[in-house]
Amino acid sequence: MFSLCSCIREDLLQPDKTKGISSQDVTAAKYASKSLWQEDDVYIGKVQQIFLKAANLEKVKETYGELYWNYSMSFGQFGEKYLLVPVVKKDKVLLLMEAVRKGNRVYFYEKNDADLINFFQHVLYSNIISYSEVIDGAAAKSKYVCxxxxxxxxxxxxxxxxxxxxxxxxxxxxxEGGGGPPPKSFDPLGDPFSGGGGGGGSSDDGYEYPDPPEDPCEKNKQIITSPGIQNKIKDVREKADSKGR
Incomplete structure (x- = not known):
């Protein structure tokens, strides 16, 4: 299934009000989306709070740069599970931080994809006159949302x-497990070699994610494997076998 959303800008992008603000204020400022598209705002807001609770902002600035949360993108992923945050130094997007939720833990990774970084650079600083999004919910028959x-x-x-x-x-x-090397952690302490952290976790172990949404697939699995349902399935099979004799 495909869905298409397209818009034409009647105005130029307004100058970014985050320019000129100290990096600590940019990274710590409460999330207010400036994305051109619809994003998973609940997830972005919660992930920001988790990150800030564990972060050493001065070290993050020194090691990585400023996290421009307002331009975070979830790229059609909803259900509180995925986002990308541009990391900026001197008006240049140098890196992306990828935040992935696995159950009740969230993990921060470095995303050093040149094309994606260039895309975010244009979103932040170029004169965008139109934009669109196509979502494919059955890409490659793999149940991925692209x-x-x-x-x-x-x-x-x-x-x-x-x-x-x-x-x-x-x-x-x-x-998870695409066959390549494991992703590199993005450490909120600003030390990419430490693997440590605070706020209920570490960059390698992940951080506690409050009130994760219920996984419908896991819920269905629990229902199907419950003793009551299994007994009913067994009864139906036995009745079907007896009629077939």
């Missing part, structure tokens, strides 16, 4: 004779 987001960049600095340029990025639902 989101392809496209932006169109217009002229800069008063130019009028340039051709618009489009950029697209597709992100699919995060799945």
């Amino acid at each position: 989101s392809t987001r496209t932006i169109v960049i217009g002229c800069l600095n008063g130019q009028t004779d340039c051709e618009p340029v489009s950029y697209s990025q597709m992100v699919c639902e995060w799945k």
Whole structure:
């Protein structure tokens, strides 16, 4: 199943009000989405609070940069499970922080994907004249949800004779164990080599996630495997076998 959302900007993007603010204020400021698309705002807000509880903001600034939470993207993933946060130094997106929830734990990873980083750079700082999103809920028959987001960049600095340029990025639902090397942790303490942390966890062990939403698949599994349901299934099978004789 595909769904398409497309918008044309009648106004230019307003100057980013986070520019010029101290990095500690940017990273710690309460999340208020500036994304062009619909994001999992509940998840982003909760993840920010978990991160801030464990973080050494000055070390994070020194090691990584400023986390621009307001431009976080969940790329069509809802249910409190996935997001990407741009990490910025001197108006340059250098890295993305990936936050993945597994059950009642959330994990922070470095996402050093050049094309994705470039996409976020344009979202933050370019003259976007239109944008769209296509969501494919049956990609590759794998039950992944994939989101392809496209932006169109217009002229800069008063130019009028340039051709618009489009950029697209597709992100699919995060799945563990893709066959490659394990992702590198993004440490809230600002020490990528420590593997340690505070606030109820560590960068390797993850951090406690409050009130995780119930997994419908796990709930159905528990129902199906319950003794009462198993007895009913057994009775139905025995009746079917007796009629077949």
